[in-house]
Each structure stands twice: as C-alpha cells, then as structure tokens.
Amino acid sequence: MATTTKTGEKSGAVKRFRKNAYAPVASKLWAIHGQYYDLASFIDSHPGGSEMLLLGRGRDCTEMFESVHALSKRNVHALLAKYKVETPEGAPPPPVELFAWQPDGFYSVLSQRVRKHFEQTDGNYKATTAYWFKVTAFFVSWLALISYAYSIGSLYAGLLAGFVMNMIGFTVMHDGSHYGISKNPLVNRVLHTLWSDWNLWSHFLWLRHHTYGHHSYTGVYRRDPDLVNGQVFFRKHSESPFQAQHTQQWWVTYVLLWFLPNQHVGQSLLYLRAWIVKTVFGVPLERISAIDLLASTAIYVPSLYFHLVLPFQLLPTSAALTMMALYWSGQGLGYALNIIPNHDTYETHSLVSVPSNGLRDWGEQQLLGSGNHTTDGGLWSTIVATLWGGMNFQIEHHLFPSVSHVHYPAISKIVRETCAEFNLPYTTHSWFHAIRSFGKMLVALSLRSSYRPSDAPPPKQRKQD
Numbered sequence: 001m002a003t004t005t006k007t008g009e010k011s012g013a014v015k016r017f018r019k020n021a022y023a024p025v026a027s028k029l030w031a032i033h034g035q036y037y038d039l040a041s042f043i044d045s046h047p048g049g050s051e052m053l054l055l056g057r058g059r060d061c062t063e064m065f066e067s068v069h070a071l072s073k074r075n076v077h078a079l080l081a082k083y084k085v086e087t088p089e090g091a092p093p094p095p096v097e098l099f100a101w102q103p104d105g106f107y108s109v110l111s112q113r114v115r116k117h118f119e120q121t122d123g124n125y126k127a128t129t130a131y132w133f134k135v136t137a138f139f140v141s142w143l144a145l146i147s148y149a150y151s152i153g154s155l156y157a158g159l160l161a162g163f164v165m166n167m168i169g170f171t172v173m174h175d176g177s178h179y180g181i182s183k184n185p186l187v188n189r190v191l192h193t194l195w196s197d198w199n200l201w202s203h204f205l206w207l208r209h210h211t212y213g214h215h216s217y218t219g220v221y222r223r224d225p226d227l228v229n230g231q232v233f234f235r236k237h238s239e240s241p242f243q244a245q246h247t248q249q250w251w252v253t254y255v256l257l258w259f260l261p262n263q264h265v266g267q268s269l270l271y272l273r274a275w276i277v278k279t280v281f282g283v284p285l286e287r288i289s290a291i292d293l294l295a296s297t298a299i300y301v302p303s304l305y306f307h308l309v310l311p312f313q314l315l316p317t318s319a320a321l322t323m324m325a326l327y328w329s330g331q332g333l334g335y336a337l338n339i340i341p342n343h344d345t346y347e348t349h350s351l352v353s354v355p356s357n358g359l360r361d362w363g364e365q366q367l368l369g370s371g372n373h374t375t376d377g378g379l380w381s382t383i384v385a386t387l388w389g390g391m392n393f394q395i396e397h398h399l400f401p402s403v404s405h406v407h408y409p410a411i412s413k414i415v416r417e418t419c420a421e422f423n424l425p426y427t428t429h430s431w432f433h434a435i436r437s438f439g440k441m442l443v444a445l446s447l448r449s450s451y452r453p454s455d456a457p458p459p460k461q462r463k464q465d
Helices: 013-020 050-055 062-068 076-081 106-120 129-152 155-177 185-198 203-216 244-259 262-277 290-314 317-343 346-353 362-368 379-387 394-399 405-421 431-445
Strands: 030-032 035-037
Touching: 030 062, 050 062, 050 185, 050 203, 062 203, 062 362, 106 362, 106 405, 129 155, 129 290, 129 317, 155 185, 155 203, 155 317, 155 405, 185 203, 185 290, 203 262, 203 290, 244 262, 244 317, 244 431, 262 317, 290 317, 317 394, 317 431, 346 362, 346 431, 362 394, 379 405, 394 405
Parallel strands: none
Antiparallel strands: 030 035
C-alpha cells in the first residue's frame, strides 16, 4: 500500500507516473501529428540510419521528427505521406498533439532563418575539421592522465582524467546521440555507443531517456524524464509529489549530484534499475535488439575490467579506491556543473510552468524550459563552449539538436533576434548566477506548499513589419 505524506499526496504517484505518462501507441507503427505511419520498409534506406528511425517506432515521435528534420532540404512531409496507414483494428488511436506547429509560428520561422544561414555559409551543420582536432586532443590527454594515475596512483591525475572523460562525453557522446557529428549515421552510432557503454551507462537507455524523452517534452511534467529522475531525493516540479525528505533537498541535492554517488555514477545505478522496471524515468522500454545487446556486452566487459579490476592489480588497495573515487567524482562533478544551469534554474522553471492559452509552439516550449550561461562571446565563453560541447548554449541545442555544438555561437544571434521579434524571453546568465538560481529553485520546491511561479512570460506577439 502506498504511504501518505502530511500533504495527503501518495508516494505511489511516482509509480503512476511511470505507468501512465505516455499514451499507448501501436507497437509496430510510428505516430506523427496524430496519424499512424508504417515506416518498416524505409528503415534500411533511411538517410539518417536505422537507429533513429527505430527509436520512434511504437511511440509518438512528432517532436523528434520535426526537430531532427528542421534544417532538411528534403520535403520530408511529402515523403512521410507515402507511408500513412489507418489505425489497425484493436490498436489505440494515435495520441493527440501536445504542441502547435504553425507555419508562421516561432519554431517554423526560426528554422527557416537558421536553414538560410547554413545555405549562405558552406551548408555544413555537422562537425568541422577543428572539432576532430579537439576530440583527438581530449582523448590523448585522457589517455596520458589515466595512464599516469594508474601507474603511480596520482590522485590529481585521476581527478583530471575524470574531468577530461566528461568533456569527451559532452563533445562526442552527446553530439553523437543526436546524430550531430556526421552525415554518416554509422559514425554517430559508433561514437555515442562507445562512450556511453565504456563509461557504464547504456547507449540504448540514453537514447530513450534523453534523445527521445527529454528533448521531445522538455519541461512537461509526466513526460520529461529529467523531471522525475531521482525525484525520491529531490523535487524539481510543483506537480511532483511532495515527500518529507524534500525539505532537506536544498543541501542533500548537492551531496548526491556533486559528490557521492554524483550525477554520473547515480545515473549508472538508476539505469540498472530501469532494466528491471522496464521504463527509464517514465519512458517505456521495448526489448533491446540483438545488435545493441551484443555491442553493449562487447564494451561492458573490458570496461568493467579496466575500471573495477585493473586499478587493484596496479595499485595498493587504499590507493586504488581513492583514485577510483576521485576519477568518478571528476566525471560526476563535470556533468553536474554543466547540466544544472541548463534547465533547473528558478527562471526556467518559472517560465515553462506558466500555462499556455491553447497549444504552445514546440520551439517556445524548448526556449522557455532551457537556459544559457556564459554566452557573452568573450574568451571565457569560448573556453566553456569548447571544453564542454557547447552546453552553455542549451537553448540553441534544444531547438536544433542535430546541429553540431561548434555552430551554436553563430546561430545564437539568429535565435536572439527571432526571440525579440516574437517577444519571447531568451534566458542567459553567468555560470555563477545559474548555479545560485538552481539553489533558489531547490529551496522553493522544498516547501510543503507547491511552488507556483507568479511571473508569466511576455505575451506571444510577433512584431509587425
């Protein structure tokens, strides 16, 4: 039986979230804009590769379809129409749309302008030559640091190696999981799989948790996995069930996310649980394919040996334990410092939580639920963007996830101008302010009375020509 808190809410609400968050969809079909499509015959010839197409099967993939193809020169809607099918007998109807996709809406207008920007340059919105030099430098640095740490037990080298591996994750795995590195889908698939599984996550779960769930429904309670991720420890939305321990989240969160188990290791542990409950933070899981299972096993086995056995073969037990703790702390701290300012500030929660009159433009939803930091174009801004995969340009990333992070500074000017034209807020702060705002949000949501934002975003009116 579910326990009841002093507020009368049931902790069983978390279980109901996982069970009912997503409307059922015919398992072998793709639901897009309230219609069913059978793309099975298109899987092998899909220009973006089979992995991304299969990610949408059995799901409402409207948001993923539109964002991935936002800059495409092809008439993807005309191509899609060829695969339209009726709802099979006994199957649930296609889910209703959550967002608006008007041709004169914010996202459509912005996409046209960003597309024109790339057409006027070299047409490439994937990785550049400089990107590959950077990735090579990161990998060589990590290899040197981890070798030094393992050979003599250098604690400083172990900590720095963790930080550098985290930088590789944001630069390679993150871009790759959105297919933003290369137009060759195999390159993206191999790189994001290697990093995720080597670092004891799961490329299969990450795609469903992050690429599909979080990016499709940013800031939408019962849809965005990152609003329920770890909610037994900390509360990140006013509709999230309040529990007694949340009164301490203003300090407990920092211990859990920054130190032990920290955000990286904690996510690894929660991913293990996801296999058991068959959902990853509310997103239902289908059976993993034989190819994905084989790939993960081939990477996990040497990774487990490298991370959990080899240190004890090379170092005294106490030194091995300390070095390992610092290495994973470096990964976790780097992850938390770059994730916290993106969606979990007081400002972004205030903006995205205000109800919209009618369906909100999907691009507006991404804009309101995301925030930038350190984007003034100065030296520090460039350093942060270079080292951590452009995570300080979170707004641009969420609007155009399949664009390599090396292009975010350039398109941010277009995004700012379009936001001003549509009278929409563009949230950007210093890194310090964003971290402090995260703390303000934690305090507000640690209260028994639900935190309800009082300031609505500016009215959605486009300036007249």
